[in-house]
Amino acid sequence: MARITAGIASSHVPLLGVAADTGKDRDAYFDPIFAGYDWTREWIAKPENKPDVVILVYNDHASAFDMKIIPTFAIGCGERYKPADEGWGPRQVPDVEGHPDLAWHIAQSLVLDEFDMTIINEMDVDHGLTVPLTMMYGAPEAWPAKVIPLAVNVVTYPPPSGNRCWALGEAIARAVQSYGEDLKVHVWGTGGMSHQLQGQRAGLINAEWDNMFLDGMVGDTQALRFIPHIEYLRETGSEGIEMVMWLIMRGALGRETKALHRHYHVPCSNTAIGHIVLEPVDGTVPPSPTLEGNNGAAQAAI
Amino acid sequence: MARITAGIASSHVPLLGVAADTGKDRDAYFDPIFAGYDWTREWIAKPENKPDVVILVYNDHASAFDMKIIPTFAIGCGERYKPADEGWGPRQVPDVEGHPDLAWHIAQSLVLDEFDMTIINEMDVDHGLTVPLTMMYGAPEAWPAKVIPLAVNVVTYPPPSGNRCWALGEAIARAVQSYGEDLKVHVWGTGGMSHQLQGQRAGLINAEWDNMFLDGMVGDTQALRFIPHIEYLRETGSEGIEMVMWLIMRGALGRETKALHRHYHVPCSNTAIGHIVLEPVDGTVPPSPTLEGNNGAAQAAI
Amino acid sequence: MTGPKDIHEYLGAFDDIPGTRVYTAARARQGYHLNQFAMSLMKAENRARWLADERAYLDEWPMSQEQKDAVLARDYNRLLDLGGNIYFLSKVFSTDGLSFVQAVSTMTGMNVDEYKAMMDAGGRSPKGVRSIKESY
Amino acid sequence: MTGPKDIHEYLGAFDDIPGTRVYTAARARQGYHLNQFAMSLMKAENRARWLADERAYLDEWPMSQEQKDAVLARDYNRLLDLGGNIYFLSKVFSTDGLSFVQAVSTMTGMNVDEYKAMMDAGGRSPKGVRSIKESY
Ligand SMILES: [Fe+3]
Ligand SMILES: [Fe+3]
Known part of the structure; x- marks a missing residue:
């Protein structure tokens, strides 16, 4: 049986990719950022912690998807994905290898669970997905885990609500638990923390709110799932809304979590860097209220 | 305030488009089919029944979407759509004019209501969308109503459950009701009825089941929303699953409906033709349980 | 009778339908x-x-x-x-240049005229082809 | 305090955030x-x-x-x-060839060095720029 063994959250600022790719990651500016990932790199390299598959929740930044098509939740079921050319040539990092079998299993399970998924078989992946891999793994010949990309629309309003994201995480947990092969699965939530990349208010950082959010990832509270979009916008800048993606990861970890490692640093480019490694203490998620045919009313009607 | 004034269901067999486009629609084979739409053509031409906008629920048959991307629910927010070339050149029918303002209003409302919509701004539309327009309107210079395409995946399994489709209809009703302009809106559900286009069992028709389904569209019963996919497959052939799209229309009409017109004929090509015109008797739909921020728990957490 | 608990049960049932993929x-x-x-x-x-x-x-x-x-x-x-x-x-x-009827008939073991005649007579009955296991 | 009842209320609130589209x-x-x-x-x-x-x-x-x-x-x-x-x-x-910091700074009325200095000092405080109407 596949198991979700950990959840990781991390910012995915494109400049971190540039720094790593050009060997600047230990200079005075970047060292305080990358040093906060040293613990995780060491931890994730240990056989008992190494995931076989990472469900990597991220958003596309006008790379694979343009304005012609905007999926709210898109799950990558393909064999492999190439780094996208975001306007300065693709990053020179390994291709990302998918896990089509588990991905399709999850995709099918989520649709039965009444999530209206978009299935993607071919796409390029941008810094939203490749920067977290770099932060966790450095620069290996090949990425040490297979990756299931889960792209969330947080660009065109409205993005999914925090509640919907949390619930999607719970449904992902049910799907993983019903997969036969014995696999260690991580769920990573990426993006954030506070940042605003536009307008006269650009550069906004709210360390207090960000740390409240980090606190809320730990333990058995579900307060974060009810934060409305307007609060992210006011408190954390227009791009802070990316943090709803962390809630998918948190929802997938179940009733209660423990923090293994936590890191916060300002600034990286325009952004507050946040990073947390979580372990499920009690991975219980509610049963599906909706699985096709799996309720009395459905059966009575047949 | 925009109002849903009627719901129409209809098969969308491609051969009906061919018959209409080549002037065979009143020959011995096709007349019994087209004659069943005469009532509707007359009814819909009357100013009091004429919709300003049709929300047209259909499925793409490997035309706009290939295997690269498979959205469960895709809503067209574009200005206009061209008829697709399905392998024998595009149908010579008018372009389909969209209603981007209402479409975006509905799309945004549905996402707030926790439906994970894919927004489409450019695509071609195939027989699934253009054949119902032909059946209802004949061959005008321009289609007399604006159209919001709502494409549902019923090709790659699993399609959305009947319950999810019905609930989407209810959410569409809430969205239409909150649109400021005074518009008459129809919701059309297309596809079906029983047919199987593949394998040794091809040609399956189940008139009894189809008529049970037509019965279930009328009145205040919600039995149809709980039919599991396996029942459609066993009873109505592998392509009968298209009928889940009728449930979106039915859900949008609210608590209770009245049938104004009903038509059933076997065969058209491989398919049983079904057509029904419904009027809401009591258009009430349940309030949104999920609208962003619109609940006590959300507010308590702020 | 209980419904499928997960995607395996849901999909498993599909193999029980005769002549259908x-x-x-x-x-x-x-x-x-x-x-x-x-x-x-x-x-x-x-x-x-x-x-x-x-x-x-x-x-x-x-x-x-x-x-x-x-x-x-x-x-x-x-x-x-x-x-x-x-x-x-x-x-x-x-x-x-084949129609759906022409192409689809090739899968049934009938020739196209036999297939058309079946359709004109109301199509193939679901009787006996709903389920392999329960043959109803 | 009640939340937005529909998309109009939801969207309306967005205009209340200073310097943000x-x-x-x-x-x-x-x-x-x-x-x-x-x-x-x-x-x-x-x-x-x-x-x-x-x-x-x-x-x-x-x-x-x-x-x-x-x-x-x-x-x-x-x-x-x-x-x-x-x-x-x-x-x-x-x-x-501009970085995000260089491009973004052009929208703030600061020059890039001032903007970088603000970021290095912890970024722009949310104080007073959360809401136009309630200026908090
Ligand atoms: Fe981002
Ligand atoms: Fe169809």
């Missing part, structure tokens, strides 16, 4: 390039190239030899077994 | 071709054509004159007002 993920994966090849025939310029040299056109696609042979033979039941989906495959028979 | 449907529609133009610069061959003659490249897109002028002027605040989205617009400033 439900287009699940497993089939979609097996038939990916077959279906994408068929889809390419929606463009007039591709249809022209395909008609000029079918084998050469097929060789541009990473399909199995079995899939290519079944396409050349227009063996639609075999193509379904190899992951084809009928809406994708319809681009192949449309390019051949 | 939320990328709603209204903006997405206004900026459609502007953003698609910017997106086209993800391809190396398009970047080359754009750099060779910006005005000619822009004239291939059904954008308003205002949008074109604002692109040529690299007036990013104006482009936001005209429906641009920063992730799309980033293809324009990346092609110019």
